[in-house]
Amino acid sequence: MTQEIRLPAVSEGVSEGVVVGIVVAVGDRVDVDQTVLELETDKAALKVFPRFTSSLDQANRELILKRYLRIGVAIDTDDGLLVPVLRDADTKGVERLAIELNEIAGRTAPAN
Secondary structure, eight states, rough: OOOOOOOOOOBBBBBBOOEEESSSSOOOOOOOOOOEEEEEHHHHHHHOOOOGOOEEETTTTTEEEEEEEEEEEEEEEEOOOOOOTTTTGGGOOOHHOOOOOHHHHHHOOOOO
């Protein structure tokens, strides 16, 4: 069953997304700024604004637009923040990205 949900302005040029997860249950209390659902929109927003994924060649004073998408995710560890990179994120679905992120997070968990 498909149900349309009105979204706030997520980003310029992004008007829709796919709900990939619902974080709360019916009857749960929801606080201001609490995550209630997860949308697959980040890749679309980055493709709309390719400068977000670019790098600067200072020697030639050029902006280099990438043909791939890598996403860094900060993970808090006992030794400080670790920022693993999910490579080729633009070619993977949310489920695959979640699996990879969980694998990385599992390797950063302290040993008991």
